[in-house]
Amino acid sequence: MTILVTGFTGKVGYEVAEKLKEEDLPFKCAVRNVEKAKEKYGESYEFVSLDFSKPVTFGAALNGIDKIFLMYPPGDHLQFERFIEKAKEEGVKHIVYLSLKDVQFMPFVHHYKNEKLIRNSLIPYTFLRAGYFMQNLNDFLHREIKERKRIFVPAGKGKTSFVDARDIAELAMIALKDTATHTNKKYIVTGDEALDFYEVSQILSDVLQVKVEYTNPSVKDFKEYMVSRGEQKEFVNVVVGIHFPTKLGLAKGIRSDFEQVAKRKPTKIRKYIEDYKESWI
The missing domain is CATH 3.90.25.10 (UDP-galactose 4-epimerase, domain 1)
Structure with a gap:
């Protein structure tokens, strides 16, 4: 089992990597610029190149990956749907996707469409709808x-x-570690x-x-x-x-999803x- 962590240079992705490291789970961190990441973080993490606007990077980034912590990145010309298709082709078994609280009422935001893409792909998922x-x-x-x-x-x-991004990362780690329990669940965090x-x-x-x-x-x-x-x-x-x-x-609005999962x-x-x-x- 190898996990791909996207959004590593952002608030939540980095914290997810830290939680996975604490649990000694195998993972790789996807970044646009591998050399720049190595300069900043040294050999503490294994990096792979991934640019959501460049489908040519998808295959190598997903090679040998079983599970993904997935974030929708900033930027233009993003090929998110193609990435999901490629993940399906490469045999990815679970996606933990960082979404948005109350997204089900907001069809105009990217996360609404992205949740639908993931569901339609039939890849098992966990949605973290964060506040x-x-x-x-x-x-x-x-x-x-x-x-x-x-x-x-x-x-x-x-x-x-x-909500603390470190708490979101903890839920992500739990879902990635025990996908059977958290398959096709939606947690409001x-x-x-x-x-x-x-x-x-x-x-x-x-x-x-x-x-x-x-x-x-x-x-x-x-x-x-x-x-x-x-x-x-x-x-x-x-x-x-x-x-x-x-x-x-x-x-x-306050929900107890975090407490129920993280105990x-x-x-x-x-x-x-x-x-x-x-x-x-």
């Missing part, structure tokens, strides 16, 4: 927290059921508390011992500021879209902030 990542505090929210001590995002007063960004800013303030405010900008003010800061309009629009469900009050409580956001506090100081 809002705690790691976003260290991603597109990081600079404003660190430099201006503020959470600057147009999320209104809505609550979000934050959230934390066990729903918080608004005012509450998150207070926790940040407590842990960092410095005042952090949530400024709750309008969408217009957010877009204008982020573009003036040098961010691409397309990226800014994506960030606005990510927080729109929160603003509408649609992101607060423990999900990570609290305070624990996450404590673990990564040095990154904001």
